[in-house]
Amino acid sequence: MTITGEMLIGASAHRGGQGGFRAVDPATGEALDPVFGGGGAAEVERACALAWAAFDGFRETGLEQRAAFLETVAQNILDIGDDLITRAMAESGLPRARLEGERGRTVGQLRLFAQVVREGSWIEARIDPALPARTPLPRSDIRQRHIPLGPVAVFGASNFPLAFSVAGGDTASAFAAGCPVVVKGHGAHPGTSELVGRAIQAAVASCGLPEGVFSLLFGTGNEIGTALVADPRIKAVGFTGSRRGGLALMEVASRRPEPIPVYAEMSSINPVFLMPAALASRAEALGKAFVASLTMGAGQFCTNPGILLGVEGPDLDRFVDAAVAALGGSTASTMLTPGIHAAYDAGVAKLAGSGAVTTLARGLACSGPNQAQAAFFTTTADAFLADTELQEEVFGAASLLIRCPDVAAMTAVAEKLEGQLTATLQMDAADKAAVAGLIPTLERKAGRILANGWPTGVEVCHAMVHGGPFPATSDPRSTSVGTLAIRRFLRPVCYQDLPPDLLPEALRDGNPLGLWRRVDGTLGKD
Numbered sequence: 001m002t003i004t005g006e007m008l009i010g011a012s013a014h015r016g017g018q019g020g021f022r023a024v025d026p027a028t029g030e031a032l033d034p035v036f037g038g039g040g041a042a043e044v045e046r047a048c049a050l051a052w053a054a055f056d057g058f059r060e061t062g063l064e065q066r067a068a069f070l071e072t073v074a075q076n077i078l079d080i081g082d083d084l085i086t087r088a089m090a091e092s093g094l095p096r097a098r099l100e101g102e103r104g105r106t107v108g109q110l111r112l113f114a115q116v117v118r119e120g121s122w123i124e125a126r127i128d129p130a131l132p133a134r135t136p137l138p139r140s141d142i143r144q145r146h147i148p149l150g151p152v153a154v155f156g157a158s159n160f161p162l163a164f165s166v167a168g169g170d171t172a173s174a175f176a177a178g179c180p181v182v183v184k185g186h187g188a189h190p191g192t193s194e195l196v197g198r199a200i201q202a203a204v205a206s207c208g209l210p211e212g213v214f215s216l217l218f219g220t221g222n223e224i225g226t227a228l229v230a231d232p233r234i235k236a237v238g239f240t241g242s243r244r245g246g247l248a249l250m251e252v253a254s255r256r257p258e259p260i261p262v263y264a265e266m267s268s269i270n271p272v273f274l275m276p277a278a279l280a281s282r283a284e285a286l287g288k289a290f291v292a293s294l295t296m297g298a299g300q301f302c303t304n305p306g307i308l309l310g311v312e313g314p315d316l317d318r319f320v321d322a323a324v325a326a327l328g329g330s331t332a333s334t335m336l337t338p339g340i341h342a343a344y345d346a347g348v349a350k351l352a353g354s355g356a357v358t359t360l361a362r363g364l365a366c367s368g369p370n371q372a373q374a375a376f377f378t379t380t381a382d383a384f385l386a387d388t389e390l391q392e393e394v395f396g397a398a399s400l401l402i403r404c405p406d407v408a409a410m411t412a413v414a415e416k417l418e419g420q421l422t423a424t425l426q427m428d429a430a431d432k433a434a435v436a437g438l439i440p441t442l443e444r445k446a447g448r449i450l451a452n453g454w455p456t457g458v459e460v461c462h463a464m465v466h467g468g469p470f471p472a473t474s475d476p477r478s479t480s481v482g483t484l485a486i487r488r489f490l491r492p493v494c495y496q497d498l499p500p501d502l503l504p505e506a507l508r509d510g511n512p513l514g515l516w517r518r519v520d521g522t523l524g525k526d
């Protein structure tokens, strides 16, 4: 499939006139063809007008038609074939196996949301039938269902050019809810974005949906993203990226005459608690496994293990020795963009320059542009508690070990942490009592608590939570991965005493859609 450098606005392709840009292969520093034309206010206006025009039609599509649309998007992405993988490799520096896996995740995610749409329980239909004979007052007939919020602006993430980008989790869950989507493509992988965008555009057409269900915009600078979030026809935002970017978009959204929800996934350092018995029994294995998780994908995951906590002593020393040996032999890896590489180097230099921090190990030297050497640092619990800057995320393969005098100090550090996507426990049976004491704190801090695994690699399933209190996300009630992600783009509407033939099908007597419904408090298929 040819990449033209155009934006996709509804059914048409359009070359932007607001400054051209090209993707850069981070492994070579070479600019890639073609030139992409950046969009501006006119393109935002057109995409949002089409999305708004499509909304009422799209939100009332039958469940089967919407599910088939998601499945068609998935198939169209697969049908692009190897061109998608080779372009994503060139634009991201990520290896083939990783991108093939990510394509599988993207397609699987779309198909999972198709199943969710068909099953229909996300509509959460509730019916409280009228009680005309109730005293002292009769009860009206009251029915509730969930409807989509409206057109959603999705910001593609740099670090997952497929699974968190144009047809990633935000787009899949918004489509599943019945929301048209306007994507602001990430400037790091515009060719990959165009290929996937064309797959969605073709699915919209072949499934007979209104053209405004999907548009893909590009633009350099923050202007186009700001204009998109400010547009009154956009009703929610999905974002994965930097804390600064997420906060800026939240600010734009909150200043609108009609503020809207921004679901931003931003910053997390994902504490790992090395419990004493686990360290005693397997310090060396834990040290090696930690480095494998830290350095995977050049550490460019928001779930990367950015801090570790352990109790001072010979077992922690054994862990450190194993981690230092593994990390010292780790090869430098290409990062996604020159900007992300520069931010990593600056973050590492800041930690290395802190009087409270000691450098334990660096990975092997770099041999090409935009490569990063892994970094492992240590500090004390007191120093960490005294300096809030030590909590700042360094996006990449850098981690800080906090040496604690005892388990109580580990809990004290946990209490001071900002909100996190994950908290990991390395524990043996003898650690259970101490862990039980930590769990209430971790539940308040993190979206996902895991034992004896590593936080990278998020399963896309029904029970997953990829979220957490600020700054992990802007809304701790939500997840951006897993089927619960659909909730972000829905709201309840109540119908009181409406004539039966004006009720939506989901709420009609006789349950014509065969949905799970809560009727007079009881869940069933009545």
Ligand SMILES: NC(=O)C1=CN([C@@H]2O[C@H](COP(=O)(O)OP(=O)(O)OC[C@H]3O[C@@H](n4cnc5c(N)ncnc54)[C@H](OP(=O)(O)O)[C@@H]3O)[C@@H](O)[C@H]2O)C=CC1
Pocket (backbone or CB within 6 Å): 155, 156, 157, 158, 159, 184, 185, 186, 187, 219, 220, 221, 222, 223, 225, 226, 240, 241, 242, 243, 244, 245, 246, 248, 249, 265, 266, 267, 268, 301, 302, 339, 340, 343, 344, 394, 395
């Ligand atoms: N925690 C995580 O999951 C991730 C964190 N990061 C962090 O983000 C840093 C930069 O990476 P990047 O992926 O480019 O993330 P950014 O947050 O810088 O950008 C992500 C997207 O948001 C847009 N954006 C950012 N700021 C604004 C703004 N003020 N107004 C309007 N739009 C905005 C960008 O558009 P434009 O390009 O036009 O600015 C881009 O499309 C990394 O070094 C890393 O620290 C990155 C990826 C994931």
Ligand SMILES: O=C(O)CCC(=O)C(=O)O
Pocket (backbone or CB within 6 Å): 157, 159, 160, 164, 240, 300, 301, 302, 303, 455, 456, 457, 458, 459, 466
């Ligand atoms: O590890 C994953 O699968 C998801 C991580 C993520 O959301 C991110 O790095 O932005």
